[in-house]
Amino acid sequence: MSKIAYLQCTTGIAGDMFLGALVSAGVPLGYLEKSLESLNIIQEYKLQEETVTRNGLGATKIHVHLTSHSHHHHRHLADIEHIINQSNLAPQIKANSLAIFRQLAIAEAKVHNTTIDKVHFHEVGAVDAIVDIVGTCIGLDYLGIEKLYCSSLPTGGGTVKVAHGILPVPVPAVLELLRSRKIPIYSNGIEKELVTPTGAAIVATLTESFGQPPKMSLEKIGNGAGSQDLSLPNILRLWIGEMELSNLEEVAVLETQIDDCNPQILAYVLEELLNIGAKDVFTQPVMMKKSRLGVLLTVICDLDKINICENLIFRETTTLGIRRQIQQRSILEREMTTIKSKYGDIRLKIAKKQGKVVNIHPEYKDCATIARQLDIPINRIQWEVVREFYEKQT
Numbered sequence: 251m252s253k254i255a256y257l258q259c260t261t262g263i264a265g266d267m268f269l270g271a272l273v274s275a276g277v278p279l280g281y282l283e284k285s286l287e288s289l290n291i292i293q294e295y296k297l298q299e300e301t302v303t304r305n306g307l308g309a310t311k312i313h314v315h316l317t318s319h320s321h322h323h324h325r326h327l328a329d330i331e332h333i334i335n336q337s338n339l340a341p342q343i344k345a346n347s348l349a350i351f352r353q354l355a356i357a358e359a360k361v362h363n364t365t366i367d368k369v370h371f372h373e374v375g376a377v378d379a380i381v382d383i384v385g386t387c388i389g390l391d392y393l394g395i396e397k398l399y400c401s402s403l404p405t406g407g408g409t410v411k412v413a414h415g416i417l418p419v420p421v422p423a424v425l426e427l428l429r430s431r432k433i434p435i436y437s438n439g440i441e442k443e444l445v446t447p448t449g450a451a452i453v454a455t456l457t458e459s460f461g462q463p464p465k466m467s468l469e470k471i472g473n474g475a476g477s478q479d480l481s482l483p484n485i486l487r488l489w490i491g492e493m494e495l496s497n498l499e500e501v502a503v504l505e506t507q508i509d510d511c512n513p514q515i516l517a518y519v520l521e522e523l524l525n526i527g528a529k530d531v532f533t534q535p536v537m538m539k540k541s542r543l544g545v546l547l548t549v550i551c552d553l554d555k556i557n558i559c560e561n562l563i564f565r566e567t568t569t570l571g572i573r574r575q576i577q578q579r580s581i582l583e584r585e586m587t588t589i590k591s592k593y594g595d596i597r598l599k600i601a602k603k604q605g606k607v608v609n610i611h612p613e614y615k616d617c618a619t620i621a622r623q624l625d626i627p628i629n630r631i632q633w634e635v636v637r638e639f640y641e642k643q644t
Contacts, residue, residue: 255390256463257400257453258487262444265382266312267474268452271488272389273299274310275472285388286381288337293317294377302475305483309475314381325376327355327366334384346387346456353427354379354451361422382448390456393490399464400457402434406444423447427454434460440480466491497603498578501529502549502556506569507536509544516545519566526562527555582608589642591635593620598639610639 257263257271273279279299286292298313325333334347355366362369371379390398406419420428421443427450428435438444453460468491476484508516516533523531530550538544547567551559553576560572582601589598597613612635621628 252396252493253394254397254399254464254466254491254493255393255395256466256489257398257457258463258489259401259403259445259453260438260487261440261476261480261482261484262404262406262446263400263449263453263486264446264476265379265386265448265452266314267476267486268386268449268488269312269382269389270310270474271472271486272386272393272474273312273472274474275393275470275488275490277389277392279312281392282385282388285339286385288339289333289380289384290336291333291377291380295381297381304475304479304485307473307483307485309473309483309485311475311477314378316377324370326371327351327369330371330376330380333380339384339388340391343384343387343391346390347384350383350387350451350455351379353430353455354423354447357423357426357430357447357451361426379448383452386452395490397458397493398453398456400433400453400460401462402436402460403428403450403453404438404440404444405435407437407441408443410443419443420445420450421447424450427451430454431457431460438482440482442478442480463489464493466493497580497582499581500553500576501579502551502553502559503575503577504549504551504556504559504563504572505575506547506563506567506572507538507544508547508567508569509538509542511568515566516547519547519563522562522566523549523551523559526558527551528559589635589639591631591638593624593631593634596620596631596635598635607643610636612636 269282273282279297283297294317296315296317298315300311300313302309302311330351331348334344337344352366355369358369359366408419409416410419410421412421419442424445424447427433427447431454433454466489468489470490472488472490474486474488476486478484520531520533528549528551531548533545533547536544536546547563549559549563556574563569563572582603585600585602587598587600588595596616599611599613601608601610612632617628617631617635620631
């Protein structure tokens with residue numbers, strides 16, 4: 251089972267709303283405060299938790315009160331990266347926080363026609379953004395969330411006053427973040443700023459996919475309150491539950507027949523396809539039109555490898571077209587271990603289903619090396635390794 255979370259953003263998302271939802275779902279405010287202390291900016295803000303109602307529904311509001319020490323800090327990306335890197339936060343919390351800020355900086359730089367190293371974070375409030383973003387990553391880690399999913403986002407409307415003057419809603423940085431991840435959007439009829447740059451950056455960086463809730467068994471619900479009073483309850487709902495891990499995965503199957511290509515070229519192509527990440531590559535002899543002998547080249551790859559594999563085939567072979575299919579394949583859990591056999595150390599590939607060993611296979615290269623060194627049949631080494639493995643299991 252995998253612990254996942256789903257954000258229902260009926261009235262949008264902001265960083266403080268996400269923090270409120272996490273605290274509502276069980277992250278102690280004291281834990282957040284203690285963890286954030288290692289950023290060494292504690293003198294610049296105070297956190298406050300408040301239970302509020304929005305259109306009759308209860309929710310948690312997190313206030314980030316800025317102190318006088320924070321008024322002169324308009325930080326650049328490098329400054330924020332230094333703050334995060336020098337902390338003693340867990341590596342994954344650091345990595346997620348840095349990735350979110352970089353996404354935000356890229357969007358701000360693009361819309362303001364500058365570079366990411368020159369972006370000032372005054373648009374989102376440097377201290378507010380640090381607390382909201384890093385605090386969100388801390389909270390997700392505390393709850394053990396492995397994957398985050400999110401609903402479509404409402405666009406909002408009207409205008410908002412920012413450091414650069416009055417801007418249309420969504421503000422340009424938010425619109426760029428929505429575009430960068432192709433996040434589905436819609437209008438809920440509310441002419442207010444509903445999605446902030448911080449909120450957009452968090453979901454654009456951390457979310458697996460957007461749309462309807464994934465199949466899950468629901469365990470907790472966290473309600474984070476927004477600051478505005480709206481016609482709909484201004485609440486970000488965080489659904490937390492477990493999703494059963496599937497042994498099915500989607501793969502692409504690419505095929506093309508070739509009858510006028512040097513076999514040496516095809517051997518090279520097979521090697522290169524594996525080098526760039528294809529899961530499997532093979533050829534079969536086929537009889538083509540006009541009774542010409544040819545080969546059927548088949549490539550199995552992840553969906554994100556389709557273009558790179560097709561480009562290689564077009565570049566290196568004489569084919570004029572490639573067929574593609576998206577298929578599901580059932581896979582076993584796999585792990586590698588090393589067994590200390592009487593012949594020496596040999597790696598072993600172990601396949602499991604629901605935690606139980608289904609089959610094992612000694613690594614060919616290890617067995618072949620030893621067979622040559624000791625001048626004994628390779629099948630004897632493979633048989634001995636398998637026997638020793640099962641003896642240790644009993």
